[in-house]
Amino acid sequence: MTKIYHLIRKEFLQLKRDKKMLPIIFVAPIFQLIILGYAVNMDIKNIQLAVYDLDKSSKSRELIRGFTNSGYFTLIDYINHYQELDHYLDYGKASLVVVIPNDFAKKINGRETAQVQIIIDGSDSSFAMASLQYATLILNRYSQNIVLELIRVMRYQGLRIPQIIPQVRVWYNPELLSKNFMIPGVLALLLMVITALLTSLGLVREREIGTMEQLIVTPIKSYVLLTGKLAPFVLIGMIDVILVITVANLWFKVQIKGSVILLLLLCIIFLLTTLGLGLFVSTISKTQQQAMMVTMFFIMLPMIYLSGFVFPIENMPKIMQAISYLLPLRYFVVIVRGIFLKGVGIKELWDETLLLFLLGIFIFSLSVMRFRKKLG
């Protein structure tokens, strides 16, 4: 035990001496969380609207008011010629144009179907899709109001008119704030990046400097050496998690609905995989530069893109989905979000926990085996 203690002490002394590493370990995560927490926002508001009103009647103005009063659209300008329409969309001045034909009022009053054209800048597909939804909703509401007016007349004549009232309830995140979804994801991501990178670099550096050989010739068993090397990173990881949870809670008001203790316990299981990966990278790299490249391109980037952190896994092609099963972050993101947002317990997260644990054991023991072989 005392041997492990001394090794851990040595590790901390080394970290303390490296002036540039300490801020990277403790300040960078908070800094990144704050930037990310504010920036990661896909809420759709202020859709820039241009109107080409050929009718210029009280009916068409009523329709335009429907758009401006909805809270989703900001009226940028009225268009007077069809050619101008191109300009507004090409230059990105408007993302949605409503074209009201000149027979609009006539058709509405004559109870015929009036066609309203909506032209959308589709380059940002998800934004365009949402804008289209809102625009359709507003047009449908306009239709409905006209019909309802008629219904009132019909009811008066004794006719029964049915109606359907959708009662929409949104669970887990009723205000539909994207920060509630993103911040737990950021926690998982930061924990992975920091621990995997630090572990691999820490080990490779000793090899580069040559101090690893000194450690090997001392009468320290390899598991003691490993524990001594890895324990500090577990501690750092846990401190980072607590820091991030605190900032999320106090600054962003994203409360954990579930149990903090469960989250911390599952973090340790997750650390098994990240430390294992770090260890593995250290066994296949000769220099720190190699270790960094491998960590970055084969661990960090796939985890950012394929873990479901931002991009939904169910949308990916089957091969990519299959690859994502190998990523520990995939399971951990579900776990963190479940505990944060839904307040679920181990019962609901059992599948993810088990898979994460198995993956952790596999990665970790494989890396330890490679590491011991390298030592011997």
Place this chain on the structure above:
Amino acid sequence: MFKKLKPIIKKEFRQIVRDRRILAVLLFVPAFLLMMFGYALNFDVKHISLAVYDEDRTPESRNLIEQFIHSEYFDWNYYLNDKKAVDKLLDNEKAKLVIIIPNNFSKKLKRGEGAEVQIIIDGANANTASIISGYVNSIIQNYALKIISEIFQHSKVLRLNIPLEPRARIWYNPELKSAKFLVPGLIAFILMITTVISTSLSIVREKERGTIEQIIVSPIHPIQLIIGKTLPYMLFALVSAYLILTVGYLLFDIEVKGSQFLLFMVTLIYLLAGLGMGIFISTISDSQQVAFQISALITILPTFILSGFVFPIKNMPMFIQVVTYIIPARYFLVAIRGIILKGSGLGAFWKEVVFLLIFNILIFGLSWLRMRKIKI
């Protein structure tokens, strides 16, 4: 001046070609990353897992359910017999949307009262949830209008057509494929990371090995040194940029609608920004590890999060928006999305080009000042 430049350029070339890893990072990793992640990045909200709990079990309720099944957005995965199952399906993320039709649905519909339908949406991912809610609302609205207009047809008292028919046209990206929007972003992201990291590491390595001192004592001006170091990387980065565009064209149908010449010029300016950042980082760091950490810190997350690649800049709070002005990818993205998707000319994004040029002047100026000060 140019006589002295030539040997530096030659030496740098040899070094790059000899170091297989840097060469791979520069040339092939970008194309590989695009291939890998281009398929994964997808925000299309389709195949929404739907669960239905139909207490009513009447032709009317089945008719309503059919409206959902016939739309292309939903996968009808669960037909529930028990209300308790709703919680479980949502907690385990098996269903994203639950429709509950109460047992008085058809009765109320026939009586001409408002028939309620309960809709529960998993709101964890705010973006997806708001799009789902839009789909649901418009499906139900349409269905209600259809029922009403049928009744009107039978009544023969009054003639009624659906008052408004929205005709949507989507420009630039008619199928609303998110790849068209995201792949240009991915190109910006990958190019930035690879250029910054490879440049900064290669210069710092010379510092670490002490070979840079040999260059410094030779009668070479710092500016010549910068140019000589930059040019070869520039060339490789350009080749890489075109490789990546080819991959984008072959795999993701990303056709360049606008001018090839403009695309080349804008890419060149953008790559210079990346090289400038790489050189600047190398002037402030002494070891490859620190250089890598700084490069990763200022490229990966900022280019991913703050450039408008995924998250709209106009949604961010003011002080974060200010930060985005120092992210070169922000400008490049507007320009290449314009050229590739819309075929727009310089008029649409000249401001972005000016900002990028200013950024380049600043970053190279800063690097030059640092180089003079520390006499490297």
